[in-house]
Amino acid sequence: xxxxxxxxxxxxxxxxxxxxxxxxxxxxxxxxxxxxxxxxxxxxxxxxxxxxxxxxxxxxxxxxxxxxxxxxxxxxxxxxxxxxxxxxxxxxxxxxxxxxxxxxxxxxxxxxxxxxxxxxxxxxxxxxxxxxxxxxxxxxxxxxxxxxxxxxxxxxxxxxxxxxxxxxxxxxxxxxxxxxxxxxxxxxxxxxxxxxxxxxxxxxxxxxxxxxxxxxxxxxxxxxxxxxxxxxxxxxxxxxxxxxxxxxxxxxxxxxxxxxxxxxxxxxxxxxxxxxxxxxxxxxxxxxxxxxxxxxxxxxxxxxxxxxxxxxxxxxxxxxxxxxxxxxxxxxxxxxxxxxxxxxxxxxxxxxxxxxxxxxxxxxxxxxxxxxxxxxxxxxxxxxxxxxxxxxxxxxxxxxxxxxxxxxxxxxxxxxxxxxxxxxxxxxxxxxxxxxxxxxxxxxxxxxxxxxxxxxxxxxxxxxxxxxxxxxxxxxxxxxxxxxxxxxxx
Numbered sequence: 001x002x003x004x005x006x007x008x009x010x011x012x013x014x015x016x017x018x019x020x021x022x023x024x025x026x027x028x029x030x031x032x033x034x035x036x037x038x039x040x041x042x043x044x045x046x047x048x049x050x051x052x053x054x055x056x057x058x059x060x061x062x063x064x065x066x067x068x069x070x071x072x073x074x075x076x077x078x079x080x081x082x083x084x085x086x087x088x089x090x091x092x093x094x095x096x097x098x099x100x101x102x103x104x105x106x107x108x109x110x111x112x113x114x115x116x117x118x119x120x121x122x123x124x125x126x127x128x129x130x131x132x133x134x135x136x137x138x139x140x141x142x143x144x145x146x147x148x149x150x151x152x153x154x155x156x157x158x159x160x161x162x163x164x165x166x167x168x169x170x171x172x173x174x175x176x177x178x179x180x181x182x183x184x185x186x187x188x189x190x191x192x193x194x195x196x197x198x199x200x201x202x203x204x205x206x207x208x209x210x211x212x213x214x215x216x217x218x219x220x221x222x223x224x225x226x227x228x229x230x231x232x233x234x235x236x237x238x239x240x241x242x243x244x245x246x247x248x249x250x251x252x253x254x255x256x257x258x259x260x261x262x263x264x265x266x267x268x269x270x271x272x273x274x275x276x277x278x279x280x281x282x283x284x285x286x287x288x289x290x291x292x293x294x295x296x297x298x299x300x301x302x303x304x305x306x307x308x309x310x311x312x313x314x315x316x317x318x319x320x321x322x323x324x325x326x327x328x329x330x331x332x333x334x335x336x337x338x339x340x341x342x343x344x345x346x347x348x349x350x351x352x353x354x355x356x357x358x359x360x361x362x363x364x365x366x367x368x369x370x371x372x373x374x375x376x377x378x379x380x381x382x383x384x385x386x387x388x389x390x391x392x393x394x395x396x397x398x399x400x401x402x403x404x405x406x407x408x409x410x411x412x413x414x415x416x417x418x419x420x421x422x423x424x425x426x427x428x429x430x431x432x433x434x435x436x437x438x439x440x441x442x443x444x445x446x447x448x449x450x451x452x453x454x455x456x457x458x459x460x461x462x463x464x465x466x467x468x469x470x471x472x473x474x475x476x477x478x479x480x481x482x483x484x485x486x487x488x489x490x
Contacts, residue, residue: 010086032057037084081180089184092154101172104193106354112169114304121321130171174212189226189310195238196353226252228306233258270364294361330454335478339486342442348454352387359395368445369397378409389421399425402434408463436481
């Protein structure tokens, strides 16, 4: 494809009759004919690698107007990430016909995966992109990031389209939105799950964090798209503000939940294997047996239903599919039944609100004690650690504070900060030892919750050149601990 054609299509005048062979933001991935994106980051300045990229064959460089570019076309823009995304989106074609995005603090992964499941059960070729990787109709491939870089994101979309995928749901994280990592494609509908404290190690404050989320409604979605917003009982004002943003943009608005107008949840009752829901939609009342536990799973499932409806799926097919949804990896996933008969659940909850929601989800199913094992990640928002301890102590019968991903911090210091919010909790530094102790203690009527890492398969120790990722999967470890206890009892 000619550089001039790409530039004109993206709104950047250019008459360079040069063939473009690809896009890259890592100079080590530059080949002859590449358009290189040179961005200033918090730790690395891509402008330092412009010369190396040109030596490797970059024919154009997207960078700030003041950047030094010699030997290649300089496509200058005050917001080079956005310009680079606009150009790359014209290169990576085709893309699936139906694309939706989901933002919010918690629930993004479950909502996009549930949307994919609903589409699949409705007969569509569907995929999802997010924390769990790229989940296609045939396989799952991990990417390691909630929102991959713009080149990976767009090439994934194009590759999926070429494989016949017509429907894609992706997670739009605040980092991804603020760094223009998911731009340039037509987004038919967007979901907003909830909003609470997280990532304040990256965003200056809650308002900046919320503004990053709102780029999805304000700028990213297509004109006339549908905004699907969860409006539960006792919802904070953030969700109402999200509706205001969608309304100001002129989007079609579909509110969902106990206070929802498009999809109203009028009744929810826990059952042995899930929960019974009564939902009003399009003038009809339906009773749906959702095979998942927890109020927040209802939020995710109904938001996913709204996204499927917004993309034209028949309502009968949508509600039939909701009743057949499968659990999402590491999201209230039942890992094992302990030798005592106590179920052990693993959940990704790593914020105060998410931890509180996971505990609340399990509480109706507990006849004895709820034993919660969790920690907090290192090199991340310190301010949420004590509140996480408070959330666990408030609703659990037994709390065990352990290590999560310490990264570059002292694990003992992280635990100390968590314990400030849960002074009566037990401290067991080793995560495996903590999980083993909790399962060993659990009686037949108890439930064990292991929170924080969810689907992750490694534990991050150290940072920079000293960083190590040790194999560690909470689900596998819980099963190994249960087997060890059973062997000892035998």
